[in-house]
Amino acid sequence: MVLKGIAASQGIAIAKVYKLQQPVLTISKQEANVEEELAKLEKAFAKTISDIEAIKDRASANLSEEELAIFDAHLMMANDPEMKGQIEQMIKDQSVNAEYATQEVANMMVAMFESMDNDYFKERAADVKDVTFRLQCNIVGAVIPDLTAIDEEVIIVAEDLTPSDTAQLNKNYTKGFATAIGGRTSHSAIMARSLEIPAVVGCKGILEEANHGDMLILDAVEGKVIINPSDELVKEYLEKKAKFEEEKEALKVLVNQKSVTVDGHEVEIAGNIGTPKDVDGVLTNGGEGVGLYRTEFLYMDSENDFPSEDEQFEAYKTVLEHMEGKKVVIRTLDIGGDKRLNYFTFPEEMNPFLGYRAIRLCLDRTDIFRTQLRALIRASAYGRLCIMFPMIATLNEFRNAKAIFEEEKAKLVAEGVKIGDKIEVGMMIEIPAAAVLADKFAKEADFFSIGTNDLVQYSMAADRMSEKVSYLYQPLNPSLLRLIKMAIDGAHKEGKWCGMCGEMAGDELAAPVLLGLGLDEFSMSASSILRARKMIRSLSKAEMTELAAKAIELETMDDVVELVKNSLK
Ligand code: PEP
Numbered sequence: 001m002v003l004k005g006i007a008a009s010q011g012i013a014i015a016k017v018y019k020l021q022q023p024v025l026t027i028s029k030q031e032a033n034v035e036e037e038l039a040k041l042e043k044a045f046a047k048t049i050s051d052i053e054a055i056k057d058r059a060s061a062n063l064s065e066e067e068l069a070i071f072d073a074h075l076m077m078a079n080d081p082e083m084k085g086q087i088e089q090m091i092k093d094q095s096v097n098a099e100y101a102t103q104e105v106a107n108m109m110v111a112m113f114e115s116m117d118n119d120y121f122k123e124r125a126a127d128v129k130d131v132t133f134r135l136q137c138n139i140v141g142a143v144i145p146d147l148t149a150i151d152e153e154v155i156i157v158a159e160d161l162t163p164s165d166t167a168q169l170n171k172n173y174t175k176g177f178a179t180a181i182g183g184r185t186s187h188s189a190i191m192a193r194s195l196e197i198p199a200v201v202g203c204k205g206i207l208e209e210a211n212h213g214d215m216l217i218l219d220a221v222e223g224k225v226i227i228n229p230s231d232e233l234v235k236e237y238l239e240k241k242a243k244f245e246e247e248k249e250a251l252k253v254l255v256n257q258k259s260v261t262v263d264g265h266e267v268e269i270a271g272n273i274g275t276p277k278d279v280d281g282v283l284t285n286g287g288e289g290v291g292l293y294r295t296e297f298l299y300m301d302s303e304n305d306f307p308s309e310d311e312q313f314e315a316y317k318t319v320l321e322h323m324e325g326k327k328v329v330i331r332t333l334d335i336g337g338d339k340r341l342n343y344f345t346f347p348e349e350m351n352p353f354l355g356y357r358a359i360r361l362c363l364d365r366t367d368i369f370r371t372q373l374r375a376l377i378r379a380s381a382y383g384r385l386c387i388m389f390p391m392i393a394t395l396n397e398f399r400n401a402k403a404i405f406e407e408e409k410a411k412l413v414a415e416g417v418k419i420g421d422k423i424e425v426g427m428m429i430e431i432p433a434a435a436v437l438a439d440k441f442a443k444e445a446d447f448f449s450i451g452t453n454d455l456v457q458y459s460m461a462a463d464r465m466s467e468k469v470s471y472l473y474q475p476l477n478p479s480l481l482r483l484i485k486m487a488i489d490g491a492h493k494e495g496k497w498c499g500m501c502g503e504m505a506g507d508e509l510a511a512p513v514l515l516g517l518g519l520d521e522f523s524m525s526a527s528s529i530l531r532a533r534k535m536i537r538s539l540s541k542a543e544m545t546e547l548a549a550k551a552i553e554l555e556t557m558d559d560v561v562e563l564v565k566n567s568l569k
């Protein structure tokens with residue numbers, strides 16, 4: 001069986017399916033043998049306790065004491081004779097099945113905790129649900145997936161992967177993943193590229209068709225998934241995989257080369273990162289800087305509260321130090337839209353992508369914004385820092401954000417804190433209004449970075465998460481190219497640099513046009529850097545300038561694609 005999807009992170013993998021899907025239990029009341037049910041319950045309690053202990057054990061390397069405390073709370077509950085006693089009593093009194101009795105007792109406990117006007121007890125209700133769900137699964141023999149327990153080579157199959165799922169992936173065993181939803185610019189796709197794990201997203205039907213343990217070929221070059229392939233197909237794909245890896249290896253000669261065209265025009269190719277750990281990938285792939293550090297992952301990984309100034313400082317400092325004086329563009333908090341936090345309640349909005357998010361939220365909650373800016377300014381002493389504000393729509397937003405930055409900087413200087421001597425303060429161009437007014441913004445911003453994922457979404461009015469309208473993801477549409485040209489020309493008019501950190505920057509068909517439009521910096525997933533460098537080194541800037549001039553006069557994206565393909569021949 002072959003399913004189509006979107007190749008989100010290139011590569012080929014062949015391994016067994018690990019299905020990351022919570023079991024759905026349908027529990028009904030049944031008459032049962034008391035002795036048998038009590039024995040089942042006994043065994044399930046023992047397994048639940050050993051499961052939680054094992055999870056805690058595996059997590060202990062990565063989590064703080066505070067974060068590990070949740071497992072202790074669960075263990076205490078699983079060891080609590082009171083809860084167990086009540087379930088046993090119900091089995092005896094009513095001769096019912098163990099999973100049903102567990103459900104009834106759990107419902108009572110949850111109702112009791114939830115009725116208390118106290119956050120501590122409300123959290124205990126969540127603990128009861130967690131522990132009793134695991135207990136019921138153990139009674140009926142259902143498996144709760146646990147990414148940290150994987151100890152053989154697998155391909156993960158899921159509806160979607162959250163940032164915390166991806167953070168738990170063990171790269172030694174996870175050979176790839178396939179998700180049912182998402183597009184090229186969804187966050188699981190972006191994470192897959194930074195982890196350099198092959199991934200196919202938006203693969204409709206995968207959850208229905210693939211079973212735990214099935215053999216799978218993940219073709220994340222062509223964007224397809226083959227379930228239970230024949231031996232011949234496996235053989236064919238093993239060869240394809242070897243060839244793909246050979247080509248990847250051959251690109252390594254470009255690691256220390258410049259990104260320079262045949263006629264001597266130099267651009268910069270940088271990497272996008274989500275966590276300080278991703279810096280290694282950027283460096284080993286020859287990235288000339290970090291063009292986008294998406295700091296929201298730091299906030300999303302934090303369990304209970306916003307990360308403190310010191311925690312943030314450590315993360316930013318680590319990145320700057322590792323990049324050893326190379327340029328590092330750190331974006332301030334871009335939360336909202338599809339990116340949510342456990343510990344922060346967003347207002348209910350009809351269109352969260354058009355709502356209270358990113359710089360809009362930061363200018364409203366300046367307490368959160370100031371903490372981040374202080375951490376950034378302190379970290380600036382350790383490298384070449386560029387700070388960038390996301391989702392700027394108006395000049396006043398930029399001015400207000402910059403003014404807060406200046407205030408915090410002045411305070412830190414007055415406190416005698418050592419800071420970098422030249423912090424650049426720029427902005428993303430991802431809202432059409434900002435692109436159109438780029439010449440004005442460029443008088444005040446030190447640089448631009450074009451976020452095409454959102455710029456396309458907002459220009460085309462097409463939700464980037466929806467597969468139904470994914471045909472409107474058209475970065476090469478002449479309308480988009482004109483907006484991009486406005487941004488680049490606006491920056492250059494004021495002597496500023498213009499980069500791009502949206503997924504378009506790493507798209508091989510877009511590179512010739514972007515080079516021709518005069519883009520100075522291309523920032524992309526680490527795994528795309530060398531292929532992009534190879535492409536740039538094969539092109540002439542003069543010829544691409546002509547090509548770009550023709551492209552913006554065309555009518556459709558297909559026209560542009562054809563023009564580029566012909567010129568590359
Ligand atoms: C973008 O919008 O292009 C971008 C780089 O930001 P994000 O994908 O994080 O929204």
Ligand code: MG
Pocket residue numbers: 390430451453454
């Ligand atoms: Mg964006």
